[in-house]
Amino acid sequence: MIIEQYFEDYEIGAKRKTFGRTITEADIVVHAGHSGDFFPHHMDAEWCTDQEFGQRVAHGTMIFTIGVGLTATVINPVAFSLGYDRLRFVKPVFIGDTIHTEVEIIKAFPDEKRENFGRVIEGTTVVNQEGATVLYCEHIYLVQMKAADSS
Amino acid sequence: MIIEQYFEDYEIGAKRKTFGRTITEADIVVHAGHSGDFFPHHMDAEWCTDQEFGQRVAHGTMIFTIGVGLTATVINPVAFSLGYDRLRFVKPVFIGDTIHTEVEIIKAFPDEKRENFGRVIEGTTVVNQEGATVLYCEHIYLVQMKAADSS
Amino acid sequence: MIIEQYFEDYEIGAKRKTFGRTITEADIVVHAGHSGDFFPHHMDAEWCTDQEFGQRVAHGTMIFTIGVGLTATVINPVAFSLGYDRLRFVKPVFIGDTIHTEVEIIKAFPDEKRENFGRVIEGTTVVNQEGATVLYCEHIYLVQMKAADSS
Amino acid sequence: MIIEQYFEDYEIGAKRKTFGRTITEADIVVHAGHSGDFFPHHMDAEWCTDQEFGQRVAHGTMIFTIGVGLTATVINPVAFSLGYDRLRFVKPVFIGDTIHTEVEIIKAFPDEKRENFGRVIEGTTVVNQEGATVLYCEHIYLVQMKAADSS
Amino acid sequence: MIIEQYFEDYEIGAKRKTFGRTITEADIVVHAGHSGDFFPHHMDAEWCTDQEFGQRVAHGTMIFTIGVGLTATVINPVAFSLGYDRLRFVKPVFIGDTIHTEVEIIKAFPDEKRENFGRVIEGTTVVNQEGATVLYCEHIYLVQMKAADSS
Amino acid sequence: MIIEQYFEDYEIGAKRKTFGRTITEADIVVHAGHSGDFFPHHMDAEWCTDQEFGQRVAHGTMIFTIGVGLTATVINPVAFSLGYDRLRFVKPVFIGDTIHTEVEIIKAFPDEKRENFGRVIEGTTVVNQEGATVLYCEHIYLVQMKAADSS
Numbered sequence: 075m076i077i078e079q080y081f082e083d084y085e086i087g088a089k090r091k092t093f094g095r096t097i098t099e100a101d102i103v104v105h106a107g108h109s110g111d112f113f114p115h116h117m118d119a120e121w122c123t124d125q126e127f128g129q130r131v132a133h134g135t136m137i138f139t140i141g142v143g144l145t146a147t148v149i150n151p152v153a154f155s156l157g158y159d160r161l162r163f164v165k166p167v168f169i170g171d172t173i174h175t176e177v178e179i180i181k182a183f184p185d186e187k188r189e190n191f192g193r194v195i196e197g198t199t200v201v202n203q204e205g206a207t208v209l210y211c212e213h214i215y216l217v218q219m220k221a222a223d224s225s
Numbered sequence: 226m227i228i229e230q231y232f233e234d235y236e237i238g239a240k241r242k243t244f245g246r247t248i249t250e251a252d253i254v255v256h257a258g259h260s261g262d263f264f265p266h267h268m269d270a271e272w273c274t275d276q277e278f279g280q281r282v283a284h285g286t287m288i289f290t291i292g293v294g295l296t297a298t299v300i301n302p303v304a305f306s307l308g309y310d311r312l313r314f315v316k317p318v319f320i321g322d323t324i325h326t327e328v329e330i331i332k333a334f335p336d337e338k339r340e341n342f343g344r345v346i347e348g349t350t351v352v353n354q355e356g357a358t359v360l361y362c363e364h365i366y367l368v369q370m371k372a373a374d375s376s
Numbered sequence: 377m378i379i380e381q382y383f384e385d386y387e388i389g390a391k392r393k394t395f396g397r398t399i400t401e402a403d404i405v406v407h408a409g410h411s412g413d414f415f416p417h418h419m420d421a422e423w424c425t426d427q428e429f430g431q432r433v434a435h436g437t438m439i440f441t442i443g444v445g446l447t448a449t450v451i452n453p454v455a456f457s458l459g460y461d462r463l464r465f466v467k468p469v470f471i472g473d474t475i476h477t478e479v480e481i482i483k484a485f486p487d488e489k490r491e492n493f494g495r496v497i498e499g500t501t502v503v504n505q506e507g508a509t510v511l512y513c514e515h516i517y518l519v520q521m522k523a524a525d526s527s
Numbered sequence: 528m529i530i531e532q533y534f535e536d537y538e539i540g541a542k543r544k545t546f547g548r549t550i551t552e553a554d555i556v557v558h559a560g561h562s563g564d565f566f567p568h569h570m571d572a573e574w575c576t577d578q579e580f581g582q583r584v585a586h587g588t589m590i591f592t593i594g595v596g597l598t599a600t601v602i603n604p605v606a607f608s609l610g611y612d613r614l615r616f617v618k619p620v621f622i623g624d625t626i627h628t629e630v631e632i633i634k635a636f637p638d639e640k641r642e643n644f645g646r647v648i649e650g651t652t653v654v655n656q657e658g659a660t661v662l663y664c665e666h667i668y669l670v671q672m673k674a675a676d677s678s
Numbered sequence: 679m680i681i682e683q684y685f686e687d688y689e690i691g692a693k694r695k696t697f698g699r700t701i702t703e704a705d706i707v708v709h710a711g712h713s714g715d716f717f718p719h720h721m722d723a724e725w726c727t728d729q730e731f732g733q734r735v736a737h738g739t740m741i742f743t744i745g746v747g748l749t750a751t752v753i754n755p756v757a758f759s760l761g762y763d764r765l766r767f768v769k770p771v772f773i774g775d776t777i778h779t780e781v782e783i784i785k786a787f788p789d790e791k792r793e794n795f796g797r798v799i800e801g802t803t804v805v806n807q808e809g810a811t812v813l814y815c816e817h818i819y820l821v822q823m824k825a826a827d828s829s
Numbered sequence: 830m831i832i833e834q835y836f837e838d839y840e841i842g843a844k845r846k847t848f849g850r851t852i853t854e855a856d857i858v859v860h861a862g863h864s865g866d867f868f869p870h871h872m873d874a875e876w877c878t879d880q881e882f883g884q885r886v887a888h889g890t891m892i893f894t895i896g897v898g899l900t901a902t903v904i905n906p907v908a909f910s911l912g913y914d915r916l917r918f919v920k921p922v923f924i925g926d927t928i929h930t931e932v933e934i935i936k937a938f939p940d941e942k943r944e945n946f947g948r949v950i951e952g953t954t955v956v957n958q959e960g961a962t963v964l965y966c967e968h969i970y971l972v973q974m975k976a977a978d979s980s
Contacts, residue, residue, distance in 0.1 A: 075449065093565070093566075093567050093570075093571060093574075094567060094570075094571040094573055094574055095261075095565065095567075095570045095571055096570060096571055096572040096573070096583070098552050098553070098556055098855075099552070099553075099853050099854070099855055100551075100552055100553035100556040100557075100853070100854075100855035100858070101259070101556060103553070103853055103855040103856060103859065104255070104259050104556065104560075104711075104855075105259065105290075106711070106714075107708075107710070107711020107712060107714075107859075108252070108255050108256065108259060108287075108290065108291070108294075108711060109290045109291060109293070109294030109297070110246075110291070110294040110295065110297065110710075110711075110714070110716045111293075111294045111297040112297075112714045112848070112850065113297060113300060113848075114300075114848050114849060117848075117849075117850045117851060118848060118849040118850055118851055118927055119851040119925070119927055120849055120851070120927040120958045121848075121849055121927075130851070134306060134308075135286075135289065135290040135293055135294065136259075136290075138286065138289070138290075139256075139259065139260045139286040139287075139289075139290055140259070140260060140261070142260070142262075142286055143259075143260030143261040143262045143286065144261065146260070146261065146262040146263075146264060147377065147449075149264060149265075155285060155314060156313060156314065157285075157311070157312045157313035157314050157362075158309070158312040159310060159311065159312070160308070160310060161308045161309040161310070161312060162307060162308035163306060163307065163308050170572070172571055172572055172573040172574075203573045211308075226902065244716070244717075244718050244721075244722060244725075245718060245721075245722040245724055245725055246716065246718075246721045246722055247721060247722055247723040247724070247734070249402075249703050249704070249707055250400050250401070250402055250703070250704075251400070251401075251402035251405070251702075251703055251704035251707040251708075252707060254400055254402040254403060254406065254704070255402075255560075255707065255711075257560070257563075258406075258557075258559070258560020258561060258563075259560060261559075261560075261563070261565045263395070263397065263563045264395075265395050265396060265397075268395075268396075268397045268398060269395060269396040269397055269398055269474055270398040270472070270474055271396055271398070271474040271505045272395075272396055272474075281398070298830065298902075321723070323722055323723055323724040323725075354724050397563075400704075401702050401703070401704055402702070402703075402704035402707070403561070405702055405704040405705060405708065406557070406561050406704075406862075407561065407592075408862070408865075409708075409859075409861070409862020409863060409865075410554070410557050410558065410561060410589075410592065410593070410596075410862060411592045411593060411595070411596030411599070412548075412593070412596040412597065412599065412861075412862075412865070412867045413595075413596045413599040414599075414697065414699065414865045415599060415602060415697075416602075416697050416698060419697075419698075419699045419700060420697060420698040420699055420700055420776055421700040421774070421776055422698055422700070422776040422807050423697075423698055423776075432700070436608060436610075437588075437591065437592040437595055437596065438561075438592075440588065440591070440592075441558075441561065441562045441588040441589075441591075441592055442561070442562060442563070444562070444564075444588055445561075445562030445563040445564045445588065446563060448562070448563065448564040448565075448566060451566060451567075457587060457616060458615060458616065459587075459613070459614045459615035459616050459664075460611070460614040461612060461613060461614070462610070462612060463610045463611040463612070463614060464609060464610035465608060465609065465610050513610075528751065546867070546868075546869050546872075546873060546876075547869060547872075547873040547875055547876055548867065548869075548872045548873055549872060549873055549874040549875070549885070551854050551855070551858055552854070552855075553853075553854055553855035553858040553859070554858060556855070557858065557862075600679065600751075623874070625873055625874055625875040625876075656875045699865075705863070708859070708863050709863065709894075712856070712859050712860065712863060712891075712894065712895070712898075713894045713895060713897070713898030713901070714850075714895070714898040714899065714901065715897075715898045715901040716901075717901060717904060718904075738910060738912075739890075739893065739894040739897055739898065740863075740894075742890065742893070742894075743860075743863065743864045743890040743891075743893075743894055744863070744864060744865070746864070746866075746890055747863075747864030747865040747866045747890065748865065750864070750865065750866040750867075750868060753868060753869075759889060759918060760917060760918065761889075761915070761916045761917035761918050761966075762913070762916040763914060763915060763916070764912070764914060765912045765913040765914070765916060766911060766912035767910060767911065767912050815912075
């Protein structure tokens with residue numbers, strides 16, 4: 075779905091919540107193979123036995139990838155992703171946990187360098203089945219202003 | 226390989242450089258299937274024809290995942306990844322581009338909340354075959370101090 | 377996204393069109409590995425050289441899977457997929473072709489066996505980058521009537 | 528294996544039965560990633576808890592793909608797959624179920640439009656470990672007549 | 679297909695030839711992710727430019743896996759794979775090459791340790807599109823003798 | 830990591846041990862899809878019930894691929910893999926087993942055909958979580974002599 079949403083259309087405090095997704099052993103196998111990170115924290119159930127969590131832990135980059143991927147449902151042709159701030163791995167995610175993502179517009183302000191563009195900051199919280207935050211980050215969008223088109 | 230490296234062992238300005246990896250169409254297919262992000266920017270060569278870059282672009286979460294994955298060669302059992310700051314998608318990565326990652330210790334300071342732990346910040350730069358930065362981020366590690374063990 | 381749509385809400389002739397997706401060599405590799413069908417029509421570029429199409433052809437089950445998958449964007453909790461009629465492989469799909477799917481409600485009638493349920497038939501046409509139909513099928517949904525809830 | 532089988536060689540009632548295959552959580556992860564269908568019916572174990580089946584269900588397109596894939600062991604160079612009729616999802620398939628496919632030639636008649644060709648209909652039944660049918664469809668082949676070659 | 683073939687049934691010099699399979703860039707991506715071997719010889723097209731072959735080379739373990747996999751079409755319930763001798767990587771395989779496998783029974787002799795069992799040696803040659811051998815190995819089977827059943 | 834190690838630098842008896850990796854159901858699904866070997870020994874949990882091991886067994890080619898892959902951590906630019914001798918599947922590997930690889934230099938001798946090159950034989954033992962050998966093979970390297978460079 076494509077929905078055009080200009081800088082002026084974003085409302086601080088607007089929220090949305092994604093579908094959930096159960097993190098499987100297969101996802102860990104896929105992510106190790108994709109990232110090349112085969113550290114025993116993710117791959118070796120025996121070794122994990124006497125580590126802090128007692129079991130394999132999902133890669134942080136996977137929870138970020140899937141957590142953000144869950145939000146990718148609507149294309150806004152006048153917005154561009156610049157990156158992320160304050161990405162934190164708050165709690166481990168284990169095989170069998172189910173995560174979903176909650177997004178909230180937390181800031182919006184004119185871009186300093188680019189006239190007719192603003193920045194919109196989306197607080198992005200990945201939450202597990204017990205309601206605990208497992209990952210937090212702030213997605214930074216560069217969004218066109220309406221002014222830009224009418225000028 | 227496991228190398229124990231305490232907070233005191235990190236040296237500001239220390240650098241390392243990873244192997245390279247060519248980003249393939251198959252990686253984009255894998256990442257779309259893993260993340261659930263099938264946006265036409267990544268998946269629809271026809272649609273891309275009259276977009277800004279004229280071709281399919283790698284997912285930002287993939288360049289982050291692979292760029293960071295390339296650095297995962299040594300385990301430091303007294304360091305823990307807390308997250309990332311200032312993650313920026315600087316330039317698009319296209320099918321056939323070859324990326325590698327350059328890492329530099331840029332900051333190290335005692336952790337405010339946890340006694341006997343410090344934070345080490347690794348500037349992480351993903352670079353393409355032309356030497357241009359495509360992604361930058363700052364990896365935040367919590368690292369045990371030697372003091373912690375001897376006390 | 378979840379949108380409740382009862383039998384009475386469907387309108388004959390209503391249409392929607394999905395995003396596109398370029399069919400890659402990687403998709404053929406994935407589909408062979410998933411289906412177990414490694415026939416040379418899909419896997420052996422040399423053998424294909426003197427066959428009818430002169431090149432590898434995508435599996436029919438893959439074009440069906442991806443073509444239908446492209447339409448999976450909205451969940452209707454009062455509708456259930458019963459199956460498909462008249463599935464036809466109209467034209468071959470080659471590596472590099474870009475397909476999208478066009479869906480049209482073509483029939484809606486009360487279900488013979490289940491009171492308070494109707495059948496809705498979605499004509500599903502998978503189309504390539506030249507506008508040619510490559511696959512056609514009729515998706516059969518069993519949909520609750522409003523009457524069912526108010527009774 | 529390649530076995531030439533002309534229209535006249537098909538015998539109504541001829542049957543064959545494939546090997547079995549256990550449907551795994553990994554297959555669901557692969558199929559979601561391949562089809563782009565990440566609906567919670569397949570991906571979210573928590574959400575499924577209070578749905579009709581109480582657990583994740585395999586995608587219909589996957590059972591079709593694998594069920595048909597299991598039959599792909601012999602190439603008949605004088606037969607062409609036109610498509611399928613009456614594809615029905617009869618029962619859900621769960622993680623850990625084992626399916627196999629039973630095929631029976633149920634109809635064979637001259638093709639109306641193409642001289643020297645006939646249609647052969649293969650009743651295709653996918654069966655689970657309890658002997659219950661989970662999917663049924665009728666595979667339609669266009670098969671050359673011997674007459675065609677000798678003329 | 680299941681075909682019972684006892685030790686006495688094997689004939690020295692008997693040959694079979696498999697279907698072919700084109701080795702794709704996607705296969706290299708899959709194999710790197712499966713094996714964990716991301717060496718630049720396979721993954722870094724730039725680095726390969728000034729190496730001996732000037733391009734990425736398929737993993738030896740992949741050509742072995744696929745070459746042997748191509749032969750897995752018939753199950754012999756009275757034979758067991760013990761391993762392989764003389765596995766040699768004769769020539770590199772590049773992206774786009776098409777390989778098939780040729781198998782010949784080269785030796786058969788009674789097993790020294792297990793009465794009523796013999797060893798059958800299958801010379802296994804993986805061949806590319808130019809007819810050149812790329813991999814050779816000798817597959818060692820332990821096969822039941824007829825005597826074993828009748829005794 | 831790249832470490833130049835000439836023929837003269839190898840020491841008989843030198844050993845190294847890799848990280849471990851838990852073999853998952855997902856790995857079997859990936860390997861079947863990659864190799865094309867869908868034999869019921871690996872894929873059909875029901876069929877396995879009354880076979881010798883009572884459960885699905887990992888493919889031999891997978892344990893070889895992963896076992897050898899675990900050793901791929903250091904590139905020696907003056908060594909080339911020629912192949913393997915005495916590859917034996919000593920014990921079955923089941924879903925959930927954790928394997929690691931132990932490597933020992935067991936032989937080193939001048940190459941008969943290539944002046945200034947020697948052969949180094951690495952005894953490669955794949956071991957499960959109970960310390961039992963599951964696979965053994967001898968990796969044959971062709972390694973440059975120091976003499977070669979100084980001449």
